[in-house]
Amino acid sequence: MPEKEDKSLEDATLFMSEYIATLMGSGVHTSRVVRNSRRMAESLGLEMQLSVFHRTVILNMEKGCYSSSKIVEVPTLPINFRYNSELSGLSWEAFDRRLPLEEIRSKYEKIVSAAPLNHNIVMLMAASANASFCRLFSGDWLSTLIVFIAAIVGFRVRRILTRRHTDFHLTILSSAFLVSLIASSSLLFNTTADIAITTSVLYLIPGVPLINGVIDIVEGYILCGFARLTKAMLIIFCIAIGLSLTLWIVKNGLI
C-alpha cells in the first residue's frame, strides 16, 4: 500500500472512531450512529463496517483492497442532544459537499468544544420540572415548593459527588436519599406529603436511556437496547433504594 494512501486511511479511521465514540457516548440511539457514520465514511470515499456494542464498537474502514480496523471504547459522557443534532447535520454536510477530512475534523472540533448549557440554569429548569411533576400528580403549592427546593439541593449534591468521581450508582442512591429526605419535611405541614416525597426523585429517572433502549430493540439492535435498559433499570433500582431509606426513616414502611 502506498504510504500516502496508508496515512489517509489511518487518519480517516482515527477520526471516525472519535466521531462514533462521541455519538454513542452521548446517548444517540444506535441506528442513527450507524447511519451517520456510514454517510460520513461514504463522503470520504470509504466503505465502513461496524459492529456496535454498548461499551465498545468494532470499526473497519476499507478503500479498495486496503483496510484499517479499530476497536473503539465508548466513553461515559453526559447525554447531549446538541451533539445528536449537529453531528448528524455534519455528516450530511460532509456527504453533500464532499468535504475533505481536515475540514470535517475542524467542524467536528468546533461542535464538541462548544460550551454546554449554564449549569445553574439547567439546575433551576430541572427543579422547576420536578416541581411541575408534583403539580401534575395533584400536589398542592406547598409540596411543589418543597419539591423545588429538594431538587435544587439534590442537583447540587449530585454535581459535587460526580466531580469527586464518586461511584455513579452511589451518587444516584445518595441523591435520591437526600432529595426524598428533604421532601419528607412536608410531613411537618398539612400538605400533600406523599406526593411530595414520591415526586421529588423523579428527575433522576433515566428517561432517555429507557426510550433509546426500546428504540434500539425495535430497530433490531437488540443487544445495545437491552444494555441500555439494564443500565436504566440499575439507576431506577438505586433511586428506589435511596427513596426506601427515607421512607423507612420517616414512615417505617415503603408503600
Place this chain on the structure above:
Amino acid sequence: MIIIWKIIQDALFAAIAGMGFGAISNPPLKAFPYIALLAATGHSFRYTLMEYVGIDIALASLAASLLIGFGSLWLGGKSKYPITVPAIPALLPMVPGKLAYNTVFSIIMFLQTINVPEEHGKYLYMLMDNGFLSLTIIFFLALGVAVPIAIFPKKAYSLTRRRF
C-alpha cells in the same frame, strides 16, 4: 370551562417538565420551544384521553407518543433537528417513574414478607401490576418515535440535511 382550564394547566406544567428534564440532556437552545410545544400537546392529549374519554394509561400514552412523534417529524422539516431531539425530552414527562420504582419497592416487600403468605401474594400482584404497566408504557412511548421513522424513513433520516 373547568375542564378546559384543567387541560391547559396540564399542558403548561408538562411544557415546564419537558423543558426542564430535557435541559439535563443539553438540547440545542433553539429546540426548547419545540420541546415545550410537543410536551404540552402530548401530555394534555393523554390527560384528556384518560380523564374525559376513559382510555387506560397505556393506550393513552401510545396515542400521545404517536402525536409527539409525528409532530416532531413535521416540525423537524422546519427546525432541521433529528426526530429524537425534540421528541424524547417531550416524552420524558410521560415516563412512568413512579410505577418503575414502585416495581422495585414491590420486589423488596415481596422478599420481606416471605413468611406471611397473604402479604406475600399482595406484593407479588403489585410487582406484576407495576412492572407490566411501566414496561408497556415505556415500550409505547418509544413506539411514538419508532413508528414515524418506520413509515417515513426517507424524511426521518434526512431532517438534519441542509441545502448548500
